[in-house]
Amino acid sequence: MKLSDYIVAFLQKKGVRHFFGYQGTMIAHLVDSIERNPLTENHSCYNEQGAAFAACGYAQAKEECACAYATSGPGAVNLLSGVADAYYDSLPVIFFTGQLNTYEYSGIEGLRQQGFQETDIVAMAGSITKYAVQIRKPEDIVKELNKAYHIANTGRKGPVLIDLPMDMQRSEVANPVYDMEFEECHTDPAQAEAAADVILEALEQSVRPVIMLGHGVDSTESQQALLRFTRERQIPVITSVLAKSVLSYDHPLNFGCIGGAYGHRYANMIANAKSDLILCFGISMCTRQIGTKVHEFAKNARIIRVDIDPYNLKRDIHEDGVNEVKLQAETGAVIRCLSEKGSSVKKEFGDWLEVCREIKENLQAVDDQTPERYTNRMIADLSDMLQDTSAIAVDVGQHMVWSYQSFKNREGQKLLFSGGHGAMGYGLPAAIGAYYATGRPVVCICGDGAFQMNIQELEWVKRENLPIKMLIMNNEALGMIRHLQRDYFDCLFAGTTDGCGFASCNFSKVADAYGIPSKRMWCDEVKETAPEFLEKEGPGLLEIMLEHGTYAYPKTCLGEPIHNQQPYAPKEVYEKLMSL
Structure with a gap:
């Protein structure tokens, strides 16, 4: 079986039907295979960056794996902004780049360029992919493609890149395999159960809890399970910008997007100034979300963070991590345990929810009159x-x-x-x-x-x-x-x-x-x-x-707490809400 035919058949069997890219000499075999496969469609962009972003939009909208390709050199380099987008937003995208024939490589160390339109795209993409590899032997494609697909779609999802020399694309694959087994890195059930116990105990001690939901809760099943849990207990939900679509705008528990500069006024006030417990699921808590004065965020609240990425958890929100609990685990596993164990815990927070509604109504009115x-x-x-x-x-x-x-x-x-x-x-x-x-x-x-x-x-x-x-x-x-x-x-x-x-x-x-x-x-x-x-x-x-001087408001002024944004709310409104 031709190697490029195998790649397309493999991805088609995994559910990838649409391929985004731009034709070129060194990727032509792969594009030909896409076109010849009756179950796949080739979509040509007009700059490779467009193909990469199209794949990102596909992965975001469908919540499934996407694919983009480019030829070598300038084509491959043009993909990189989309590769970075997929990496930072945890989107499972497989990128293919064409490359020189393997026999064109000189083996001379330090040579600036091996041949026309050659660029070491694997090295360039290394810091913005979960995995990047060049195929140098035809027999390697089966393992590497299976491995790359697995890496892109498990753990904290993200892009992978496979560089395909021309002679590799047109070579033969002797034993095509479409479903190799790899070690799964799932959260230990006992670990997820222990994390759920920590959260349930904290809720028992809380009076004003908030759920902060991020893009790290990336399965619809987990999102809906978490929303059922919050609905039963009447806990307000605040999202990151990327997670905004999880709740409809009129969902009774939707209290807006957190934002250090431009977040909803009411979301910022509820989280930063009024809550006593913030339960964070798959949200990075970066400065764009909680402000540049990180240690000032929600000083009077206990923060519990669930995240699969250990590096996100290395960042302390409270100074020296005081009153902050970090739980490295799959958000879905912890949410499932909460759903199962939480049925025995019926504490509700209806009074607190009414406070949040009053804050939202008043601050929405302020913005509506701006x-x-x-x-x-x-x-x-x-x-x-x-x-x-x-x-x-x-x-x-x-x-x-x-x-x-x-x-x-x-x-x-x-x-x-x-x-x-x-x-x-x-x-x-x-x-x-x-x-x-x-x-x-x-x-x-x-x-x-x-x-x-x-x-x-x-x-x-x-x-x-x-x-x-x-x-x-x-x-x-x-x-x-x-x-x-x-x-x-x-x-x-x-x-x-x-x-x-x-x-x-x-x-x-x-x-x-x-x-x-x-x-x-x-x-x-x-x-x-x-x-x-x-x-x-x-x-x-x-x-x-629009008018030239059209700006975005409300906006946090440098040095101000994120719940007191410009143009400032009337003093009497602000003081009344802060006293609730």
Whole structure:
């Protein structure tokens, strides 16, 4: 069996049907095998970064393994931003890169380049993959492919990379094997049971507990089991941005996204200032979540952290780890034990939940009355128009903040973000991947800066007539950095505004050039005018013009506690809520 045929057949048997990439001489055998297999589909991007982000969007939306490929040298290097995105956000993606024939390697140590379009991509990808390997013998592919797939999909999930010299791709595999056994590294049942006991005992002693839920709880079964547990005990739930889709916007236990700078006011106040116990499941507790003054976070609360990644747990939240318990275990295993053992513990926290509701209602009212947050109100209106879409891929910038603060995601509707990597250019290709994952219409929300990063993928959307609605928030600036420059650089807007090294195009006209229906309107026209455009079938690009000085609020000012954000809540409201 041809080696490249084996790779495609292997992944097809594992459920991978869609392959994202860009053709090239040194990956041509693999692409040919994808095209010839009647059960797989090849999808060509227009820059390899687009293929990598499409695979990330697919993995996020489907919660399954994805695959992307590129040719050697520049093609492989162009994949790397997507590889990093998959690594930091724990997405199981298998990346393949083409490479020189093995006989073209000189064996000369220190030689800068072995041959044309050769790059040591394994070395370059080593720090942002769980496993990276080059195939040098045909007989190695069976073990290495099985191993790589296993590594990508177990433990803390993440990307792997297999580098394929041309002569390896066209060689023969004598004994193809599709399901090798590897040692499983599951949490010991006794360890999971002990962790559940610690949590249940802490709940018995608590008056104001909070569940903080992160992307590390990555199976729907575990997420729903945890939500049942919290519902029975009336415990408020706060999520990371990546875990926002676990609860619908109107779920009675949903108390927003934690955020050191731009989190929901009520989430930050409940977690940081009002709780006495924070139960963390698969959430990294990085500075973007809890603020740069890490040891100041939730000083009056006990923190219990469940995480499969031992390195995440090395970071102390409380100084010297005081009043902090770290439990290295699979979140799913611990949640299962909680579900089983928790039936005997019926303590409820209804009174505390009412306090949380009062905090949420009051602080939502403060934000609703903030004139600067007109963009948030627009995002909420757009979410009402997009209820039937399966996924919303959100790019990086102020529009990302407006989206996780105000997009009203319905049950089963997923919001996709580039979390840890924070890569501009993620939104459009991730939306493409999400469409292939769900088979239903999707949306991407971008800023004018972010959209230009992978604008060439409009041709992909047009070529395959994908039902993707592209919403571009155009304030003709890199708004988030402009905000920083206003506050800290005396309004010198270097590289962020027109006349200072940045400019935006007319995106509606660009879409027209690609043959994609488009419409341009001002923000205040959206509620009345956008529904008719968004109801149309097929692709469409809606460009929404904003004021240049449009910023994201609420925002934590440097040095302030994360529960006291700008623009500040009225003093009487703030003091009343802090006294509850």
